[in-house]
Amino acid sequence: MPSPEFCLGLRTLYIIPSRFGMVWLATAALLLLVAIQTSSNSTFLIAFLLLGLMFLAMFLTHDNLQGIKLRCGESSPGFAAEPIHYLLVLDSPTPRQRLQLRFQGQLPHQLDHLEAGETRVVLSWTPGQRGWQVPPRLLLDCVAPLGLFICWTRWQPPKPQLIWPARRRGPVQDSSPHRLRDGLDEWNDLRPLRPGERQALVDWAGVAKGRPLQVKLFRDPGDAERMLSPSAGLPWDEALEHLAERIWQLHHRGERYGLKLRGRTLAPASGIRHRDACLALLALA
Numbered sequence: 001m002p003s004p005e006f007c008l009g010l011r012t013l014y015i016i017p018s019r020f021g022m023v024w025l026a027t028a029a030l031l032l033l034v035a036i037q038t039s040s041n042s043t044f045l046i047a048f049l050l051l052g053l054m055f056l057a058m059f060l061t062h063d064n065l066q067g068i069k070l071r072c073g074e075s076s077p078g079f080a081a082e083p084i085h086y087l088l089v090l091d092s093p094t095p096r097q098r099l100q101l102r103f104q105g106q107l108p109h110q111l112d113h114l115e116a117g118e119t120r121v122v123l124s125w126t127p128g129q130r131g132w133q134v135p136p137r138l139l140l141d142c143v144a145p146l147g148l149f150i151c152w153t154r155w156q157p158p159k160p161q162l163i164w165p166a167r168r169r170g171p172v173q174d175s176s177p178h179r180l181r182d183g184l185d186e187w188n189d190l191r192p193l194r195p196g197e198r199q200a201l202v203d204w205a206g207v208a209k210g211r212p213l214q215v216k217l218f219r220d221p222g223d224a225e226r227m228l229s230p231s232a233g234l235p236w237d238e239a240l241e242h243l244a245e246r247i248w249q250l251h252h253r254g255e256r257y258g259l260k261l262r263g264r265t266l267a268p269a270s271g272i273r274h275r276d277a278c279l280a281l282l283a284l285a
Contacts, residue, residue, distance in 0.1 A: 006070040006155045008140075013153050015062050017054075021148035024054055057148040064142050065099070065151050068092050072159035073120060077276065077283070079244065081166040083124045086135050088157070090119045098144040104136040130240070130283045132160040164279040170234075170242035175227040225268040226250065226257040240282045247282075251275040261285055 006012070017025060028050035035043035069091040078084025088101070095116050102108040103125045111121070125135045134157060141152035193202060193213040201215045228246060230239035243259070250257045251270070258268035259278045262285055266278055 004071060004158055006153075008065050008068045008070070008153055010066075012155075013062060013065055013151055015058065015149050015151040018143055018147060018150045021054065021057075021150075024050065024148055028054065053146070054148050057146040060145050061142065061149040061151045064096055064144050065140070065153065067094070068096065068114075068140075070138070070140070070155055072157050075159075075161045077162040077164055077279065078127070079164045079167055080127050080130050083126050084161070084163075085122045085124055086157070086161060088121045088123060088138070090114060090121060092116055092119070096142075096144075099140065099142050101138065101140050103138055106136070127161075127163045130163050130165045130237075132284075133163045134158065134160045162280060162283055164283045165237065165240040165244040167245040167248060168238070168241040169245050170238070171231040172239070172242050172246050173229040173231055174246075175229070226255065227260060227268065228257055229260040236285075240285060244279060244282055247275060247278050 028047050031043055031047035031050065034040070035047055071089050071091070073087030073089050075085065075087045086103075092114055093116060096114040097112070099111040099114055100108050101111065101121060101123060103123055106123070106125050109121065109123055111119075123135075123138075127133045127135075138155045138157055139152060140155070141150055143150050193215050203211070203214045206214060228243055230236070230243060234242070243261075247257065247259070251272075254270060256268045256270045257278075259266045259281060261281055264281060266274070266281065
């Protein structure tokens with residue numbers, strides 16, 4: 001089982017010459033060959049300086065990562081098939097420079113300077129399935145300070161992240177749809193005035209502001225609650241995706257809704273906590 005904390009050291013770091021380092025090494029070897037053929041002391045000096053600087057760069061690049069500790073932070077849930085954020089905590093005893101982090105297959109995140117102590121880094125990844133999922137393997141590398149070597153490590157973050165079903169528009173079972181009507185209970189919307197309608201329903205305040213004649217539509221507060229459930233005749237995962245999209249829409253409209261799913265019922269409510277509870281029920285269904 002992967003460790004919840006990952007310490008970078010001799011057994012977890014790998015280092016090889018970079019492309020620039022290979023060119024540097026080839027140049028030093030060529031100068032050394034020329035110096036041997038010509039017995040030129042100045043050429044020998046330049047070749048040995050290049051080689052010595054390369055060996056120094058190897059230790060400095062390795063030391064730029066050694067001693068850093070990685071661990072997982074508290075990450076928020078997200079939808080499948082959409083980029084979501086995963087929180088990592090880097091604990092360094094000393095300042096570091098020019099680090100690069102990325103999940104395998106994702107875009108890199110550049111850290112030009114890492115302060116001593118704890119630093120929170122948010123990386124993006126795109127999950128493919130709902131439920132508790134762990135992100136891809138983490139790649140951490142650096143070429144600082146001279147770019148002659150690349151030092152890297154790989155770590156699989158062990159902490160899973162809750163992934164909601166992907167959002168997709170489609171049918172759901174709705175036992176209590178809204179019924180807009182003309183009345184005086186709770187104003188909800190406007191529509192153009194039709195011939196023969198009561199003048200009491202006209203939005204006179206809007207007319208005074210220069211708007212066209214419109215009739216107020218009202219909603220009975222008792223009919224404002226919805227109870228959602230999967231649509232029959234659809235594949236299970238597809239039905240959950242339709243429910244995820246409908247819940248997201250209702251939440252942003254501020255409406256009250258509940259959810260019935262495989263013997264579990266969440267009573268109608270609204271707000272972020274209720275939205276997350278409904279989406280979590282979908283994710284783990």
